[in-house]
Amino acid sequence: MNTSIEIPIRDEGDTATIYAGDYLNKLSGEKIERECRKRIEGGCKTLVVNFRETEIVNSIGVSILLGVIDAASQSDTSVIFSEVSKDTSQLFEMLGLTKHVVLQ
Amino acid sequence: MQEQQQQKLIHTFSALADIGQEVAHKNNFQEMIQTSLHLLLGSLAIMRGGVARYSKFGHELNFLAVRGLGDDFPLSASLEMSDEREFLNTGMSDIELSQAKMLAFFQRYQKVLDRKRIEMIMPLIVRDQLVGIVFLGEKATGEPFTKEDKAVIQAMARHIGVGIHQRNLMAELNRRAEENRQLYEGMRMTYKDTVRAFATAIDCKDKYTEGHSVRVGRYSEIIAEELEWKEEEIEGVAVAGYLHDVGKLTVEKTIINAPYRINAKESKELNKHPGVGYEILLPIQHPYADVPLAAKYHHERLDGRGYPDGLKDNEIPYIAKIVSLADSFDAMTTDRPYKRRRPFNEVIEDMHRNAGTQFAPELVRAFCSGILKEVTGENKSRRFRRLLGPEYMEAEGLEMSLKDALNGMNATKPLTLIASG
Incomplete structure (x- = not known):
């Protein structure tokens, strides 16, 4: 499902960079989550969104x-x-996401 | 700070608006629940959670969507009657886990709920019924849920509850529709069996024409099939055929079984059977209209020389014309006490000759066409073969007689469908 959505990903060593696109919704979001989980299970040490x-x-x-x-x-x-x-970034901070991730 | 508050409000309100849309417009229930859970968790950045539907019949909670609860989280949980009562008493308000230790449900599932760091649950109650429960973990901020947070959760959970309730209603509606369909089917079968039993009872009275009513029912059915009537109309005509002689139940057995051509007095007595049949059938609420009329008028003729009322052509109900043809066909093709059945070719010629005077030509055409299809093998159902016997069907020149009959007849008027009531 949703295979038509292309999520740009760059893998460099144990770091993976995933590009979230212009609008993070369910369609693209679930694909991003799948790709992230795949990298995490594959031993990726740093995940950049x-x-x-x-x-x-x-x-x-x-x-x-x-x-x-x-x-x-x-x-x-x-x-x-x-x-x-x-x-x-304000939204992430307000909701507490920044407690779990580093903003760059 | 004010700007941040405003942004948070916009974020929350858009989640609320989205969940309303989701519940109102999504056809895929599973997807609707999953998206709703996303919206609920995302609106306040709650780390994990799940939505479970409660089955009142199985006393079971089944998780429809979970996020962040891991593979070892049980996807169903049993609920005691007392749990259900306690949740209903709580109403649709949040229960923080720390305050819920008194509830039997929590005592049973405390370990897993603690391990999964579930902090709050919200019973989903719609129209005084527990339809499900929302389980929620901690907020990403690590802060406790505020009063405003709880109000947002309650509002969103209400939408989810309505979505589940709607789904339950639809399932119940479908279940009842299926139950009704089966009930109707059962009644229909009972009706058909009763009608057949009646036909057999009628035929029992006349030892020389055993099976006559059943065969007339079948022939009538075949004619209606050839006319490409709807299934329920075909059934209606068959019933009319099965019951057309029900009035004979009141005629003396000695007259019916007389092994000779009956006299005028006996004939007068016998000829009462259409009217009696009508009186018997009229009070019955048949699923098909016109069944009593078929009994009353199946001895009428197009030329007005029939009985009991001497009706002519268009005055005769169409269903009676069909039963009349089927009845005469059976009379000609079965042995009677005073005469042997006639050769098949002769029967066809007789029907052809009397089309327009005794029988409706388009019905004779439809009937002959049905016989011809079986003779040529176009129709493999062997319906006539079973009713008439294989040797009878192999009469020499039958195919030619049928073709001659069909070529010599043109439908004189458009077909009229009986009404089914």
């Missing part, structure tokens, strides 16, 4: 990201959210 093109993160997006954080916490994988816009 890049929000360069992301304009909106809705509640579904937050739930997806919590799933990523949860999976990472069980495997000692650190999660970095990079290039987060000011609004999204």
Whole structure:
């Protein structure tokens, strides 16, 4: 399901960078979560979620990201959210996501 | 700070709006629940949670969606009657785990709920019925749930509860519709069996025409099939055929079984049977209309020389015309006490000759066409063969007689369907 959605991912050693796209919703979010879990299970030590093109993160997006954080916490994988816009970064901070990830 | 508050409100309200949309418009129930759980967890950044549906009949909670609870989380849990009562007493408000230790349910599942760090549960109650429970873990901030958080959770859980309730109603509706369908089917079968039993009872009275009513029912059915009537209309005609002679139950057995051509007085007595049959059938609420009319008028003729009322052509109910043809066909093709059955070719010629005077031509055409299909092998059902015997069907020149009859007849009027009531 949702195989038509392409999620850009860059793997470099034990670091994987996943690009969240312009709108993190259920369709793209579940794909991102699957890809992240795959990397975590594959021994990835640092997971970078890049929000360069992301304009909106809705509640579904937050739930997806919590799933990523949860999976990472069980495997000692650190999660970095990079290039987060000011609004999204405020949202993450307010909701407590920044307690579990590093913002870059 | 105010700007942050505003942003949080927008985030929460959009989640609330989305969950409303989700419940109202999603056709896929499972997907609706999964998305709703995402929205609930994401609105307040709750680390984990699950939505379970409660089955009142099985006293069981079944998880429809879980997030962050791990593979070892039990996906179903039994609920005692007392648990259900306690949840109903609590109403649709949050129960924090720390306050819930008194509930029997928590005492049974405390270990797993503690291990999974479930902090709050919210019973889903719709119209005074427990339809499910939402289980929630801690917030990403690590802070306790505020009063406002709980209000948001309650509002969203209400939507989820309504979604589950709607689903339950649909399932119940489908179950009842299926139950009704089966009940109707059962009644229909009972009705058919009763009608057949009646036909057999009628035929028992006349030892020389044993099986006559059943055969007339079958022939009538075949004619209706050839006319491509609807299934329920075909059934209606068959019933009319089975019951057309029900009035004979009141005629003296000595007259019915007379091994000679009966006299005028006896004939008068016998000829009362259509009217008597009508009187017997009229008070019965048949699923098909016109069954009593078939009994009353199956001895009428198109030229008005029939009985009991000497009706002509269009005055005769269509169903009676069908039964009349089937009745005459059976009379000609079975042995009677005073005469042997006639060769098949002769019967066809007789029907052909009397089309327009005794029988409706389009019905003779439909009947002959049905016989021809079986003779040529186009129809493999062997329905006539079973009713008439294989040797009778192998009469020399039968195919030609049938083709001649069909070529010599044109439907004189459009087919009229009987009403089914």
